[in-house]
Amino acid sequence: MMDAGRHPKIKVLAGSELKSVSGYIGNFTAVVRQKARMVSSACTSCGDCVEVCPVSVPDEFEEGLGTRRAIYKPFPQAIPSLFLIDPDSCLGSNPVACGKCKEVCGAKAIDYAMRDEEIVLSVGTVVVATGAEPWDPTPNVEYGYSRHLDVLTSIEFERMLSAGGPTGGHIQRPSDGKEPRSIAYIQCVGSRTQDPCRGMTYCSSFCCMETVKTTLQVQEHIRGVKQTVYYMDIRAFGKGFEGLYTRSRADGVRYVHSIPSSVTRDAAGRLLCRIADPDTGELREEAHDMVILAVGVKPRTDSDAIQKLFTLSRTEDGFFLESHPKLKPVDTPTGGVFLAGFVESPKDIKDCVTQASAAASRASILMRKGEVTVEAITSSIDPGLCTACGQCAKVCPFHAITVDKEKGTATVVEALCQGCGTCGPECRFDAVSLRHFTDEQFFNQIDAALEEEPEKKVLAFCCNWCSYAGADFAGVSRMQYPGSVRIIRSMCSGRIDERFVLYAMEKRAGIVLVSGCHIGDCHYIDANKSTLTRVEKLQERMRAAGLDVGRLHRRWVSAAEGRRWADTIQELADRLPSVDPAEVSKAADWARDQRVKYEKRVEKHREKRRAPKPAMAGSGAGGAA
Amino acid sequence: MSGLAAKASNCMQCNVCGAACTAGPVNGLRPREVVQRAAAGDPGLADGPEPWKCVTCYACASQCRAGIDVAELFYELRNEAARRGRIPDAYRAVAKQVLASGCAFPVTRNTARMRQELGLPPFAVSPRGVEELNSLCRAAGLPDLDRHPEAPVDAGAPGKEA
Numbered sequence: 001m002m003d004a005g006r007h008p009k010i011k012v013l014a015g016s017e018l019k020s021v022s023g024y025i026g027n028f029t030a031v032v033r034q035k036a037r038m039v040s041s042a043c044t045s046c047g048d049c050v051e052v053c054p055v056s057v058p059d060e061f062e063e064g065l066g067t068r069r070a071i072y073k074p075f076p077q078a079i080p081s082l083f084l085i086d087p088d089s090c091l092g093s094n095p096v097a098c099g100k101c102k103e104v105c106g107a108k109a110i111d112y113a114m115r116d117e118e119i120v121l122s123v124g125t126v127v128v129a130t131g132a133e134p135w136d137p138t139p140n141v142e143y144g145y146s147r148h149l150d151v152l153t154s155i156e157f158e159r160m161l162s163a164g165g166p167t168g169g170h171i172q173r174p175s176d177g178k179e180p181r182s183i184a185y186i187q188c189v190g191s192r193t194q195d196p197c198r199g200m201t202y203c204s205s206f207c208c209m210e211t212v213k214t215t216l217q218v219q220e221h222i223r224g225v226k227q228t229v230y231y232m233d234i235r236a237f238g239k240g241f242e243g244l245y246t247r248s249r250a251d252g253v254r255y256v257h258s259i260p261s262s263v264t265r266d267a268a269g270r271l272l273c274r275i276a277d278p279d280t281g282e283l284r285e286e287a288h289d290m291v292i293l294a295v296g297v298k299p300r301t302d303s304d305a306i307q308k309l310f311t312l313s314r315t316e317d318g319f320f321l322e323s324h325p326k327l328k329p330v331d332t333p334t335g336g337v338f339l340a341g342f343v344e345s346p347k348d349i350k351d352c353v354t355q356a357s358a359a360a361s362r363a364s365i366l367m368r369k370g371e372v373t374v375e376a377i378t379s380s381i382d383p384g385l386c387t388a389c390g391q392c393a394k395v396c397p398f399h400a401i402t403v404d405k406e407k408g409t410a411t412v413v414e415a416l417c418q419g420c421g422t423c424g425p426e427c428r429f430d431a432v433s434l435r436h437f438t439d440e441q442f443f444n445q446i447d448a449a450l451e452e453e454p455e456k457k458v459l460a461f462c463c464n465w466c467s468y469a470g471a472d473f474a475g476v477s478r479m480q481y482p483g484s485v486r487i488i489r490s491m492c493s494g495r496i497d498e499r500f501v502l503y504a505m506e507k508r509a510g511i512v513l514v515s516g517c518h519i520g521d522c523h524y525i526d527a528n529k530s531t532l533t534r535v536e537k538l539q540e541r542m543r544a545a546g547l548d549v550g551r552l553h554r555r556w557v558s559a560a561e562g563r564r565w566a567d568t569i570q571e572l573a574d575r576l577p578s579v580d581p582a583e584v585s586k587a588a589d590w591a592r593d594q595r596v597k598y599e600k601r602v603e604k605h606r607e608k609r610r611a612p613k614p615a616m617a618g619s620g621a622g623g624a625a
Numbered sequence: 626m627s628g629l630a631a632k633a634s635n636c637m638q639c640n641v642c643g644a645a646c647t648a649g650p651v652n653g654l655r656p657r658e659v660v661q662r663a664a665a666g667d668p669g670l671a672d673g674p675e676p677w678k679c680v681t682c683y684a685c686a687s688q689c690r691a692g693i694d695v696a697e698l699f700y701e702l703r704n705e706a707a708r709r710g711r712i713p714d715a716y717r718a719v720a721k722q723v724l725a726s727g728c729a730f731p732v733t734r735n736t737a738r739m740r741q742e743l744g745l746p747p748f749a750v751s752p753r754g755v756e757e758l759n760s761l762c763r764a765a766g767l768p769d770l771d772r773h774p775e776a777p778v779d780a781g782a783p784g785k786e787a
């Protein structure tokens with residue numbers, strides 16, 4: 001940390017919070033709010049002020065096990081190495097109230113009038129490493145964290161073990177200050193439970209080894225101390241970890257495969273862990289002087305704000321989602337934004353550093369190059385047709401469309417556009433088109449696919465990443481399914497315009513299938529949510545027109561689900577013989593009406609736009625006005 | 626039993642149910658063992674004393690890490706045992722008492738006197754109510770209470786370890 005603070009090319013903004021971000025890869029503008037320290041850089045770190053400050057409040061860094069003054073240094077290695085004033089506990093500059101630190105400061109560094117500052121930064125890439133929050137075990141009432149002084153969290157205990165900590169590295173029972181003779185650890189507190197009040201479903205992954213490490217340290221601190229670890233599984237999967245676990249056991253630490261159901265206090269002040277014997281199942285209470293709860297972590301409560309700032313995706317657990325679990329583990333779907341550490345998933349320090357190094361490398365590759373190759377497949381908006389209604393911008397998962405109401409048009413920022421094409425179907429005026437996947441291409445493909453015996457065909461629209469890959473997988477695995485299916489590929493199922501489906505109906509397709517990635521797996525964050533609503537809406541309209549909705553299906557098939565693909569096609573093909581030709585004709589007529597209506601509306605809009613055009617062209621404003 | 630096995634197979638063997646169990650210290654019930662046997666699809670589980678040892682306090686269910694309703698599992702095992710006609714005598718007696726009077730606890734002379742002292746009217750479930758209860762139980766598939774199993778059912782007396 002000191003090295004980073006001293007590095008000429010690294011600027012550390014301590015006590016700062018990111019307020020907003022705009023722009024795109026290579027061109028981000030970040031607004032950061034830096035909190036007023038009320039101590040200027042003239043501070044020499046002499047500490048005279050601390051001696052005179054009359055205020056004493058719990059020290060956050062010491063997990064409340066120690067106290068600090070209102071003027072303080074957050075922790076010894078803090079950068080910059082300056083003191084700061086906590087405005088919430090400071091009595092004030094008024095000499096009647098206090099002002100003592102200002103009186104003694106020889107460097108004249110104290111300035112109560114200092115205000116928060118807003119810093120605007122231009123940056124090319126961003127690494128999000130905002131971490132996670134430790135689980136607060138108060139709701140795990142059975143362990144009495146808020147009732148018994150001698151029940152501590154693992155973080156509190158780590159502070160106690162630190163030579164620079166509140167007890168100078170001496171282990172003492174908070175209730176009486178005595179050295180404990182017996183210490184118990186309860187694993188998985190806040191992790192691996194289906195009860196949301198008691199914690200999270202996942203394994204926090206670092207706490208087993210943290211306990212193993214702590215037992216070894218404690219063994220050195222207190223001679224002959226008894227240590228017991230209550231666990232459900234010890235997960236010692238990292239390099240050298242099994243060895244540490246073996247050493248801990250060899251050192252006499254007892255590992256008991258049983259999670260206590262309660263921690264109570266007896267008359268002598270000892271803590272009783274109630275367990276069922278792992279072998280006989282017999283119930284008993286084991287007495288200890290201290291109980292340490294090995295707490296896990298949960299996503300930060302302000303994750304929503306960070307997610308919105310950078311347009312990130314989250315996993316079911318609430319951690320930020322990487323672009324690809326194997327091939328792009330530190331990238332995010334937003335170009336130029338990377339992830340490192342806890343924010344992506346719980347892990348230990350080594351894995352955090354590995355990931356941080358990877359993220360920094362990924363970012364510096366971009367920075368060195370100075371330019372990025374953008375997707376060839378991008379969307380574009382015809383300014384002559386666009387009304388700046390902003391519908392397309394609303395569905396764009398990458399916020400790649402900016403709408404300028406004044407100029408009366410929306411534009412695609414190509415560096416941000418990932419080419420899903422979800423915006424296209426949203427435009428009522430046919431102003432949006434996607435390079436390499438134009439409307440015309442789709443209509444031509446539909447024509448070709450339904451050239452012969454259309455009633456006997458299943459016309460399937462497949463997204464490139466999941467469903468098309470799933471069909472491919474079924475193929476290479478030699479899975480058998482009917483040949484009556486005709487596949488049309490798009491990058492994302494979000495590209496599938498209802499007009500394509502209607503056109504297929506008009507061309508008498510027996511059954512139409514729209515297929516994409518499962519919700520949450522979309523290659524374009526959540527573009528497939530638009531697919532879902534669009535298909536549902538169209539089915540609703542078909543129902544209202546008295547048509548058979550059994551001819552339009554929406555199914556999610558992933559790249560690994562070849563079987564599912566084959567089964568889906570088999571199921572739909574089996575329905576083909578029962579499709580009534582009268583029904584097909586009725587739907588075709590209806591679909592044609594819909595198309596004609598759409599075309600008339602767009603044509604009228606075009607006319608309207610065209611009318612003032614010659615005059616505008618004369619004035620040099622062109623079609624962009 | 627496959628439904629039971631599926632639920633029970635989420636068990637992580639953390640043993641917190643055993644530590645929470647209020648029946649265990651009295652009659653030696655070992656919930657984790659029962660969950661494990663259910664997960665393995667042990668067909669003999671419903672025939673043993675375990676299902677009847679549970680006092681349905683739900684302490685296990687309230688703490689289970691895997692979200693298994695362990696107490697409900699005991700109920701399902703009891704239902705399974707009952708379907709096989711294996712109902713312990715004490716339970717059989719209570720069921721008969723309910724079917725005869727509509728009350729799980731008999732109205733004794735003592736309760737009658739206390740009601741009188743409190744100024745409450747005498748209490749009895751109406752014959753029609755009892756009849757309705759009987760037909761409901763028949764419809765729900767309550768087995769014949771007079772058909773006794775060949776081997777007596779062990780319900781695990783207090784103090785008796787499993």
Ligand SMILES: Cc1cc2nc3c(=O)[nH]c(=O)nc-3n(C[C@H](O)[C@H](O)[C@H](O)COP(=O)(O)OP(=O)(O)OC[C@H]3O[C@@H](n4cnc5c(N)ncnc54)[C@H](O)[C@@H]3O)c2cc1C
Pocket residue numbers: 016017018129130131132134154155206209210213295296297340341342343347348349350352
């Ligand atoms: C109890 C406990 C014990 C552990 N013991 C060990 C151990 O023994 N060995 C080991 O290898 N690992 C251990 N770990 C894991 C280790 O702590 C983590 O791997 C590591 O701290 C994660 O680093 P990080 O930088 O990703 O996140 P953090 O350490 O959480 O840091 C994130 C930082 O981002 C800041 N931040 C958040 N939001 C914003 C914002 N909007 N603007 C500006 N700043 C922001 C936070 O204030 C914080 O300083 C332990 C974890 C816990 C909870």
Ligand code: SF4
Pocket residue numbers: 187188189191192202203204205206207208209233234235294296
């Ligand atoms: S690492 Fe160990 S203690 Fe932590 S949640 Fe996973 S199994 Fe439990």
Ligand code: SF4
Pocket residue numbers: 635636637638639640641642643656657660685688689690691692693695
């Ligand atoms: S509490 Fe749940 S997970 Fe733990 S042993 Fe019992 S049944 Fe299994």
